[in-house]
Amino acid sequence: xxxxxxxxxxxxxxxxxxxxxxxxxxxxxxxxxxxxxxxxxxxxxxxxxxxxxxxxxxxxxxxxxxxxxxxxxxxxxxxxxxxxxxxxxxxxxxxxxxxxxxxxxxxxxxxxxxxxxxxxxxxxxxx
Amino acid sequence: xxxxxxxxxxxxxxxxxxxxxxxxxxxxxxxxxxxxxxxxxxxxxxxxxxxxxxxxxxxxxxxxxxxxxxxxxxxxxxxxxxxxxxxxxxxxxxxxxxxxxxxxxxxxxxxxxxxxxxxxxxxxxxxxxxxxxxxxxxxxxxxxxxxxxxxxxxxxxxxxxxxxxxxxxxxxxxxxxxxxxxxxxxxxxxxxxxxxxxxxxxxxxxxxxxxxxxxxxxxxxxxxxxxxxxxxxxxxxxxxxxxxxxxxxxxxxxxxxxxxxxxxxxxxxxxxxxxxxxxxxxxxxxxxxxxxxxxxxxxxxxxxxxxxxxxxxxxxxxxxxxxxxxxxxxxxx
Ligand SMILES: [Zn+2]
Numbered sequence: 001x002x003x004x005x006x007x008x009x010x011x012x013x014x015x016x017x018x019x020x021x022x023x024x025x026x027x028x029x030x031x032x033x034x035x036x037x038x039x040x041x042x043x044x045x046x047x048x049x050x051x052x053x054x055x056x057x058x059x060x061x062x063x064x065x066x067x068x069x070x071x072x073x074x075x076x077x078x079x080x081x082x083x084x085x086x087x088x089x090x091x092x093x094x095x096x097x098x099x100x101x102x103x104x105x106x107x108x109x110x111x112x113x114x115x116x117x118x119x120x121x122x123x124x125x126x127x
Numbered sequence: 128x129x130x131x132x133x134x135x136x137x138x139x140x141x142x143x144x145x146x147x148x149x150x151x152x153x154x155x156x157x158x159x160x161x162x163x164x165x166x167x168x169x170x171x172x173x174x175x176x177x178x179x180x181x182x183x184x185x186x187x188x189x190x191x192x193x194x195x196x197x198x199x200x201x202x203x204x205x206x207x208x209x210x211x212x213x214x215x216x217x218x219x220x221x222x223x224x225x226x227x228x229x230x231x232x233x234x235x236x237x238x239x240x241x242x243x244x245x246x247x248x249x250x251x252x253x254x255x256x257x258x259x260x261x262x263x264x265x266x267x268x269x270x271x272x273x274x275x276x277x278x279x280x281x282x283x284x285x286x287x288x289x290x291x292x293x294x295x296x297x298x299x300x301x302x303x304x305x306x307x308x309x310x311x312x313x314x315x316x317x318x319x320x321x322x323x324x325x326x327x328x329x330x331x332x333x334x335x336x337x338x339x340x341x342x343x344x345x346x347x348x349x350x351x352x353x354x355x356x357x358x359x360x361x362x363x364x365x366x367x368x369x370x371x372x373x374x375x376x377x378x379x380x381x382x383x384x385x386x387x388x389x390x391x392x393x394x395x396x397x398x399x400x401x402x403x404x405x406x407x408x409x410x411x412x413x414x415x416x417x418x419x420x421x422x423x424x425x426x427x428x429x430x431x432x433x434x435x436x437x438x439x440x441x442x443x444x445x446x447x448x449x450x451x452x453x454x455x456x457x458x459x460x
Contacts, residue, residue: 005234005277008213012287023289043275046211047232050294111287117243120236120281127172127285 001118004092006059007051011104012111012120021105024055027062028110030100037093041085044092045075051092065091138174138306138419139359171306178359178419179304180238186362186416187241191221200445201299202227204335204452212294215321217283218301222246225276226253234288236281246278283314286321293321296334300448303338303421306357308431311421315435315453324456325438333440334453336432341422343447350422359417423449 009025016022053072060068066087073084101110102118109126112119183190201224208214210230219225219235220242237243253276281287283301296318305311315336322332343350350358429439432453440458442451 001279002277004232005279008234008289008292009279009287010289012281012285014285017290043211043230043232046209047213050211050213050292052289115244115247117240117247118279118287119240120279120285120287121238122282122285124169127282 001097001113001116002093003056003059003063003095003097004047004051006097006102007056007092009102009118011106011109012122013104013107013109013126016104016106019106022107023105024052024059025102025111026105027059027097028101028103030063030097030113032063033096033098033116034090034094035096037089039085039089040093041079044085044088045078047092048072048075048078056092060091063095065095139355139357167307171310174306175304175419178306178417182362182416182418183239184241185414186364187239187245189364190362191242191245197223197227198299198337198445200450201297201335201337204295204297204333205231208295213292215288215293215296217286217296217298217318219243219246219278220300222249222276222278224297224299225250225278229275231294232275233277235276235278236283236286236288237278238280238282240280243278243280250276250278284310284317286317288321290320291323291332294323294332296321296332297336298334299337300339302336302431303423304419305421306419312431312434315431315437319435319437319453319455322455325454325458326456328459330459331454331456334437334455335450336428336453337448337450338423338428339420340444340447340449341424342444346447348447352424354422356422356424358420358422360420362416362418364414364416425449 006024006027009023010017011022011025013022051072053068057068057070060066073081078084078088096116097113097118098116100113102113103110107126109122205214205224205227208228208231212231214228214231214233216222216224216233216235219237220239222235222245225233225235225246235243235246237246279287283298283305298314298318302311302314305314315334318334318336322334325331341350341354341356342352344352425444428449428451429442432439432451437453437455438458440452440454442449444450
């Protein structure tokens, strides 16, 4: 699962949705892999406003990447900063969680990631 | 446990194939509950486990091989999305819609781990092909299908997507597998939550839903207005050899146990990928899987969107299906 995808995910438990603690989910024992993906600057620039930057900063740090700036770059800044484009591309598009868990900060439930696929099916007592 | 023992009385019942019963029993064991549940909701869930989830797990590769061609109307909805948009495909099956528009980022979810595993390898394959094309200087658009896709396993009634995360959502041939109206409306509510609501002066995200229609007068299935809306539709898992032998018959008669798409040429030329109707002569040894369907009557899908708190942007009928484009909040011209 891509780091970008993680930015759009929260806990599947209904009662967690209203809690700020359920987002972002926290990777645990994550085994990362990197796919070679060609850089698409325009796609990245257009994705930028859809990304929850605070959540991405948390995820990035938790996965051991260098800390992201406090504020997201503007479209112009990103377009003209080749290093930032590359770094963001590597983090969002190329980096994948291949094995491990995603933990909800509210209820503590752990979702397994196996062979790159996260499983959000809930045990019956959490549905 | 007999599959029919937890069947809500209002729903069609049948003696399910052994394989489905085994799958159900296994699912019950894993869930650690199931049979003892007495609430209607738990019964509906158990029913869908047998007549939807268990079936798709069992027929996944066979089903996937017959589902490779995107519906034109869905594909054009996807292509109309702006570059950089975030999309969700809830009930994505083998992921046939995930690579349609390479300029958007799409996440597909499905209840069936087997189908999601197929969707993932399909995406990887696309990525590989795109890479080759780009390397040869022929793939004009950098990135391409697999770059902008991801898949995960999730239940449509307990989706893990954060609220308002998506610009658009598609949900094709999924809602009609939910066995109560409350669950169907709840499923639509979950889809609407995922998109940006509209505000004064600004349109929000769009949700495209396709369901099987009751009104299929022109189809060989013979269903039409006034008929039974809750049905079990057989899927015959034929052996390869048999398929070859009976291919001609299948082509002539079409298949009863088939989901939307079959009439639009959604059938590969390969004999390994056909489903069959009982009349085409399945033998005793071919497992038959009964999938539950709620066939939507005219206007019902729009009613469900409204009940879910949505707004109907447009709706229509196409090839045995009702469809609707819904929004969350006010819509501007
Ligand atoms: Zn939670």
